Amino acid sequence: MKAVAAIALLLLLGSCGLGQREITACADPNNMPFSNEAGQGLENKLSEMIATDLGAKLNYVWWAQRRGYVRNTLNERKCDFWPGVASGLEMLATSRPYYRSTYVFVTRERDSLGGLTLDDPRLRKLKIGVQLVGDDANNTPPAHALSARGMVDNVHGYMLYGDYGRPNPPAAILDAVERGDVDVALVWGPLAGYFAPQSTIPLRLEPVTPWFADQQWPMQFDISVGVRKDDQKLLKEIDRILIRRSADVRKLVETYRVPIAAQ
Known part of the structure; x- marks a missing residue:
């Protein structure tokens, strides 16, 4: 009977939503079309998609995208991911690109x-x-x-x-x-x-053309989601979401009229 009661208690706690996963996005509060505090930006919507697919509650750390942004947010572990970064950014681990x-x-x-x-x-x-x-x-x-x-x-x-x-x-x-x-x-x-x-x-x-005439200063960039370099688990989860929801992500990017560059 004690074992049954313990199982019932665990089920009750689970039904109350205790232990729900939470995930925190780094975002600028005043930087449309990418993000704002009202949640109207492309990166807000992508963050919501990622959180939903992870079954997680989405939180934000709002920080103006000045110099030191990564150092003061993601690398200080104040947030878990930052959508809208250039692929291959050295300070972070970056996902597969979701637009160029x-x-x-x-x-x-x-x-x-x-x-x-x-x-x-x-x-x-x-x-x-x-x-x-x-x-x-x-x-x-x-x-x-x-x-x-x-x-x-x-x-x-x-x-x-x-x-x-x-x-x-x-x-x-x-x-x-x-x-x-x-x-x-x-x-x-x-x-x-x-x-x-x-x-x-x-x-x-x-x-702008030629887009790669000055090899040090290209005019086209792949855009990804960034995470801390030591958070490979989350990076893999985000990559899977970007693959699985690729049609939805493409539609989202089109909604914000992003000019797409072919490689």
């Missing part, structure tokens, strides 16, 4: 600036916007590519970090094209793909 995107030229359709390349002579006569991380070697690939071609005086920088006092600070570079502050902007594809349709004027998006 590219930097794009963003111009106003009325200006008829289609067919631009990094080596197009028209660029030297235009006001150009680029996304910046800082003023050192950690800058974005387009900033380096333009600098290597001697284009500096006609280039205007827009910080990826931006002013957190306003919503979606990285979108400021798209606003600059819309207002006419710059003629062309070189923007990470997912950001441009999401915000360009919200512009009050039609904008043209075209992949």
Whole structure:
């Protein structure tokens, strides 16, 4: 009878949901189309998919994606995974890619600036916007590519970090094209793909080419989910989910109008 009672107690505790697995995502609270505190971003939705498939409760650690992000979140064990990282990032173990995107030229359709390349002579006569991380070697690939071609005086920088006092600070570079502050902007594809349709004027998006002319600064990247290097169990679980739910992940990426780059 004691054994039966013990089994009944275990079943009761299980039915109460005690011991449910929990998993914590690292996320930026104000960085659409990737994530925000309202859970509206692509990475929010992917995190929900991962948690659901693991049968886990999803929690978040909100942290602005400044320098030191990985060190202060994932590697401090404050969270378990970070979706939306470049595949092969050295500080982390990364999953199989779930999309590959590219930097794009963003111009106003009325200006008829289609067919631009990094080596197009028209660029030297235009006001150009680029996304910046800082003023050192950690800058974005387009900033380096333009600098290597001697284009500096006609280039205007827009910080990826931006002013957190306003919503979606990285979108400021798209606003600059819309207002006419710059003629062309070189923007990470997912950001441009999401915000360009919200512009009050039609904008043209075209992949930055040649995408691999400067081998140190490619314009296309595979995007993965990152985990701590010592958490190979979770990495394998996430890989299995990305394979099993590949059609759903592809649909999710399409919903956010991410420009897909073919390898």
